[in-house]
Amino acid sequence: ETGVTQSPTHLIKTRGQQVTLRCSSQSGHNTVSWYQQALGQGPQFIFQYYREEENGRGNFPPRFSGLQFPNYSSELNVNALELDDSALYLCASSLEPGDGYTFGSGTRLTVV
């Protein structure tokens, strides 16, 4: 049984650019959630996808968007990057919404 895998592990982007982060769910999990973790803080909920539909959203602007594919893998897209978007982005999958998460190791995004 594979866990949650994220790519890339590290990324450096320039302010104003766009970025796409990718996540492969744990086998059998149909729900994916994305979190942003700034240095020194706990993870903050961005949104959740269940069977390819957005299923809940946190307090993030519309320039944060996502997709879930038929194989339940997922993407997080961020447009018009700002310096404050620098963080660890975590993907977590679960069997169903509300079930316990399995987290990936994250993508460390640095915006310069």
Place this chain on the structure above:
Amino acid sequence: GESVGLHLPTLSVQEGDNSIINCAYSNSASDYFIWYKQESGKGPQFIIDIRSNMDKRQGQRVTVLLNKTVKHLSLQIAATQPGDSAVYFCAEVTSGTYKYIFGTGTRLKVLA
């Protein structure tokens, strides 16, 4: 790897002693609580969870206590080992929502 939580509260314990990590949660309607361990450069790893209809739950070397009256959660680690050194987060979940609300975290340092 990247450091998680450079300015977090820190608990230092002697190897072999018991550790107690505390967490205050915010929403009296939260009914599911989880403790996660996060090592540097990794995503959060599930330790133990508890539902609001319980006040204590035990796992292997870990115990979670829930006091709903004062909205307090604690994690007890017995016979703390060097491998327990990490940042520990509590998370609260309210039924019908899909987001985990994480606390700010506590860094546990195990002294040899």
